[in-house]
Amino acid sequence: QTPRQYRQHATQKAAADPSGEETLLQDGVTYLLQFAVPPDPQRELPHETQYITVDENVQPRRLRHTWKTLLNAGYAKHLLTAAIQQQIIKIQQEIGFRYLRFHGMLDQELHIYQGMENGQVKCCFTYFDMVIDFLLEQGLRPFLEFSFIPRELAKAPTSIFETGSITAACADCTAFGALVEAILRHAICRYGWDEVSQWKFSTFQINYVFFDCMTMDEYLELYDCVYHAVKAVDTRLQFGGPGAMSSVVWDPRGMRVFLQYATAHDCLPDFLTVQSYPHESSSADANFMSYTLSQQSIPSVLSKDTNFVKTFLYDLNGICREFELPDMDIFIEEWNSTLWQRDLSSDTCYKSVWLTKNICENMDAVSAFGYWTISDLMDERANFDSMYHGGYGLFTYNGVPKSGYEALRLLGQLGNCCIASGDGWYFTQSEREWQLILYNYTHYDNIYRYRYRRLEHPEDAYSVFESGKVVRFQVTFPALRRGLYQIEQQDITRTSGSSFDLWLAAGAPPSPDRAFLQYLAEHASTHRTLTTEQVDTALRLETTLQPLEVRLFRIRKMNFT
Numbered sequence: 001q002t003p004r005q006y007r008q009h010a011t012q013k014a015a016a017d018p019s020g021e022e023t024l025l026q027d028g029v030t031y032l033l034q035f036a037v038p039p040d041p042q043r044e045l046p047h048e049t050q051y052i053t054v055d056e057n058v059q060p061r062r063l064r065h066t067w068k069t070l071l072n073a074g075y076a077k078h079l080l081t082a083a084i085q086q087q088i089i090k091i092q093q094e095i096g097f098r099y100l101r102f103h104g105m106l107d108q109e110l111h112i113y114q115g116m117e118n119g120q121v122k123c124c125f126t127y128f129d130m131v132i133d134f135l136l137e138q139g140l141r142p143f144l145e146f147s148f149i150p151r152e153l154a155k156a157p158t159s160i161f162e163t164g165s166i167t168a169a170c171a172d173c174t175a176f177g178a179l180v181e182a183i184l185r186h187a188i189c190r191y192g193w194d195e196v197s198q199w200k201f202s203t204f205q206i207n208y209v210f211f212d213c214m215t216m217d218e219y220l221e222l223y224d225c226v227y228h229a230v231k232a233v234d235t236r237l238q239f240g241g242p243g244a245m246s247s248v249v250w251d252p253r254g255m256r257v258f259l260q261y262a263t264a265h266d267c268l269p270d271f272l273t274v275q276s277y278p279h280e281s282s283s284a285d286a287n288f289m290s291y292t293l294s295q296q297s298i299p300s301v302l303s304k305d306t307n308f309v310k311t312f313l314y315d316l317n318g319i320c321r322e323f324e325l326p327d328m329d330i331f332i333e334e335w336n337s338t339l340w341q342r343d344l345s346s347d348t349c350y351k352s353v354w355l356t357k358n359i360c361e362n363m364d365a366v367s368a369f370g371y372w373t374i375s376d377l378m379d380e381r382a383n384f385d386s387m388y389h390g391g392y393g394l395f396t397y398n399g400v401p402k403s404g405y406e407a408l409r410l411l412g413q414l415g416n417c418c419i420a421s422g423d424g425w426y427f428t429q430s431e432r433e434w435q436l437i438l439y440n441y442t443h444y445d446n447i448y449r450y451r452y453r454r455l456e457h458p459e460d461a462y463s464v465f466e467s468g469k470v471v472r473f474q475v476t477f478p479a480l481r482r483g484l485y486q487i488e489q490q491d492i493t494r495t496s497g498s499s500f501d502l503w504l505a506a507g508a509p510p511s512p513d514r515a516f517l518q519y520l521a522e523h524a525s526t527h528r529t530l531t532t533e534q535v536d537t538a539l540r541l542e543t544t545l546q547p548l549e550v551r552l553f554r555i556r557k558m559n560f561t
Contacts, residue, residue: 043467045467045468045469045470045546045547046469046470047469047470047471047472048469048470048471048472049471049472049473049474050422050423050424050425050471050472050473050474051474052422052425052473052474052475052476053475053476053478054419054420054427054475054476054477054478054479055420055478056477056478056479058419058420060417060418060419060429061417061418062416062417063363063364063414063415063416063417063418063428064364065363065364065414065416066363066364066366066367066368066369067359067363067369067408067411068095068096068097068098068412069097069098069099069331069367069368069369069370070097070098070099070100070101070143070331070333070368070369070370071091071097071099071100071101071140071370071371071374072100072101072102072333072334072370072371072372072373072374073088073100073101073102073373073374073375074102074103074373074374074375074377074378075102075103075104075107075109075163075165075378076102076103076104076105076107076109076110076127076131077104077107077109077110078102078375078377078378079102079131079134079135080127080130080131080134081377083375083377083397083398083399084374084375084377085134086399087374087375087394087395087399088100088134088138088140088374089138090401091374091394091405091408092138092139092140094409094412095408095409095412096139096412097140098140098141099140099141099142099143099200099368100135100140100141100142100143101142101143101144101145101200101333101370102145103145103147103148103165104147104148104163104165105128105131105144105145105146105147106146106147106148106149106150106179107148107163107164107165107166108150108151108164109127110127110128110131111124111126111127112124112125112127112128112150112179112183113150113152113153113179115152116175116178120178121175121178121179121181121182123179123182123183123186125183125186125190128183128186129190132187132190132191136191136195141195141198141199141200142199142200143199143200143201143202143333143370144183144199144200144201144202145201145202145203145204146176146179146180146183146201146202146203146204146226147165147203147204147205148165148166148167148204149166149167149168149169149170149176149204150166150176150179151166153170153171153172153175153176153179154166154168154169154170154171155168155169155170155171155218156168156169158213160211160213161380161381162379162380162381163379163380167208167211167213168213168214169213169214169215169218169219169222170218170221170222170225173221173222173225174225176222176225176226176229177225177226177228177229178229180203180226180229180230181229181232181233184196184229184230184233184237185233187199188233188234193234196237197234197236197237199237199238200238200240200271200331201230201237201238201239201240202239202240202241202243202269202273202333203222203223203226203227203241204219204222204223204226204243205242205243205244205273205275206219206223206241206242206243206244206248206254206255206258207243207244207245207248207275210245210247210248210251210254216253216257219242220258220261223241223242223258223262223267224261224265224267226239227239227241227267227269228267238270238271239269239270240269240270240271240272240273240331240333241258241262241269241272241273242255242258242269242272242273243273243274243275243333243334244258244273244274244275245274245275245276245277246274246275246276246277246278246279246308246312247279247280249274249312249315249316249319250315255274255316255319256319256322256323259319259323259325263323268325270329271328271329271330271331271367272316272320272325272328272329272330272331273331273332273333274312274316274330274331274332274333275332275333275334275335275372276308276309276312276332276334276335277334277335277336277338277339278302278303278305278308278309278337278338279301279302279303279339280301280302280303301449301450302338302444302448302449302450303449304443304446304449306441306443307361309335309358309361309362310361310362310365313330313362313365313366316330317330329366329367330366330367331366331367331368331370332366332368332369332370333368333370334370334371334372335358335369335370335371335372336371336372336392337350337351337354337355338390338392340390341378341380341381341390341391341392342381342384342389342390342391342454343390344388344389344390344455344458344460344461344464345390345444345461345464345465346390346391346392346393346402346404347388347389347390347391347402347403347458347461347500348403348461348462348498348500348501348548349403349492349493349494349497349498349500349501349548349549349550350442350462350465350548351402351403351404351407352403352404352406352407352492352497352498352548352550353407353439353440353441353442353492353548353549353550354441355371355404355407355408355411356407356410356411356437356439356550357439357441359411360411360421360426360437360439361421363418363421363426371394371404371408372392373392373393373394374393374394374395375391375393375394375395375396375397375399376389376391376392376393376395376396376397377393377395377397377398378391378392378393385510386458386508386510386511387400387503387510387511387512388458388500388503388508390454390455394408396499398517399517399521400499400517400520400521400524401499401521401524401525402498402499402500402524403492403497403498403499403500406492406497406498406524406525406526407492407550409525409526410437410490410492410526410550410552411437413435413552413554414426414428414435414437415428415429415430415433415434415435416428416430417429417430419434424438424439424440424441424471424473424545425437425438425439425473425475432556432557433554433555433556434477434480434554434555435552435553435554435555436475436541436552436553436555437550437551437552437553438473438543438545438550438551438552438553439545439549439550439551440468440469440470440471440545440546440547440548440549440550441548442465442466442467442468442547442548443465443466444464444465444466445464445465445466448464448465458500458504458508459504459508461500461504462548465547465548467547468547468548469547470544470545470546470547471544471545472542472543472544472545473541473542473543473544473545474540474541474542475540475541475542476538476539476540477538477539477540477541477555478538480535480538480539480555480557481535481536481537481538481539482535482536482537483534483535483557483558483559484532484533484534484535484557484558484559485532485533485534485535485539485555485556485557485558486530486531486532486555486556486558487530487531487532487533487541487553487554487555488528488529488530488553488554488555488556489528489529489530489531489543489551489552489553490526490527490528490551490552490554491526491527491549491550491551491552492526492549492550492551493527493546493549494548495527496526496527497524497525497526497527497550498524499520499521499523499524502520502523502524503520526552532558539555541553
């Protein structure tokens with residue numbers, strides 16, 4: 001066909017079927033994916049050298065490390081399992097978070113709602129108390145999300161998850177509000193006002209409106225009801241909302257509609273809650289949920305913006321200024337590099353460098369960065385056939401740390417003062433020690449980014465990224481001079497700090513025995529080296545990072561004479 005003939009044909013087809021053009025494009029990309037060739041590992045990559053000199057006269061900036069404010073742990077019922085408890089204990093011992101959030105507190109499994117009797121709500125708090133007791137024992141405060149809808153209070157017994165959590169609209173908001181009040185009064189009675197006053201509270205996310213689970217009016221009625229139920233117990237209790245994904249923040253029918261309503265009805269949240277997943281839009285894609293449920297592919301296009309989080313927060317702050325809320329606390333209650341629970345990049349070194357880049361480049365930009373989620377042991381989508389299947393977790397379902405966990409462990413070693421930072425590096429200081437973390441980020445390639453699909457073979461996991469470049473860092477610290485220094489180096493690479501790559505090298509057994517799991521867990525941590533260097537004028541470091549690598553240097557002065 002000539003170009004003119006093709007355009008005429010396409011125009012006629014689009015007129016006959018408005019969705020035909022999109023279908024044609026999707027079919028074309030699917031066809032092209034069959035011939036996608038992974039990068040040749042033998043091909044030499046381009047090199048780049050970064051020369052960094054840290055200004056010794058710079059004024060250090062105090063850090064709050066708000067990325068450690070919040071962690072997510074799937075569903076309330078999972079907090080009663082030994083596997084999840086062990087993972088939380090480990091992460092608290094090695095990193096230490098402040099709050100823990102989870103879904104499904106009002107699901108059937110916790111048996112809190114027992115119906116109404118003589119106009120009063122009946123509750124059973126046995127399992128609720130077990131959950132809260134465990135969190136407090138680990139030094140965690142609850143971030144309680146009043147969800148989902150108890151079956152008896154729902155307009156329909158429908159769910160978009162395999163967990164069975166009811167995601168339909170609430171049929172009796174008055175009873176739901178009474179349930180919220182009863183939970184809060186019980187918590188204050190059992191744990192005391194001083195403790196409960198430091199908890200955070202929220203409810204159903206506005207996203208379910210855009211997943212066609214309820215209308216906007218139904219959502220706003222539920223939100224209003226829960227807000228006033230919380231404030232009826234005590235106005236000082238901290239309540240947040242609406243839990244909007246980035247596409248819902250940008251959608252004119254989303255965050256702005258919520259803020260208009262909340263302003264008009266005197267129910268503005270004490271802090272805004274949002275979710276950051278780097279996708280273009282879910283609401284604009286009619287097939288979004290059907291593809292997500294099938295777990296074979298997800299149609300929402302991955303963002304090409306390598307600084308997605310920073311861009312998202314810039315736009316969100318603009319909306320806050322628009323509504324005269326410039327000082328509103330913002331909690332990213334959920335964030336991840338993917339919206340999809342079958343994206344193998346979650347298991348690879350990509351997750352470690354994505355976390356390192358986005359935490360360093362947005363350090364303390366908001367009050368919380370709630371990574372979703374701690375573990376792959378989450379039965380929203382239970383049909384996986386391998387321990388490494390692209391789950392959200394920092395740990396595999398059977399408790400092996402992934403590279404993302406190792407990245408957080410390295411970030412947890414940074415000091416409380418930022419001296420300087422730049423593209424691919426972040427330099428901090430603590431008492432008698434300096435820390436330098438380096439990272440070499442590489443984004444998804446364009447074909448995979450458009451419509452990424454479930455990979456059939458785990459050895460293809462790294463084929464979906466741009467080839468990237470090798471970065472050589474030459475760093476000079478003029479302030480670090482005259483003395484003997486110990487330099488500790490920790491690496492996350494495909495041979496260190498990545499249990500997925502260790503598993504891959506062992507033949508990728510889908511369901512390894514306990515002995516091999518123990519081997520993976522013991523060898524999943526980063527490789528460490530210790531050297532000493534006598535410095536007379538200025539300390540200089542030189543090191544090279546391959547794509548998707550992270551490296552931490554800890555520098556200690558050995559003599560102080």
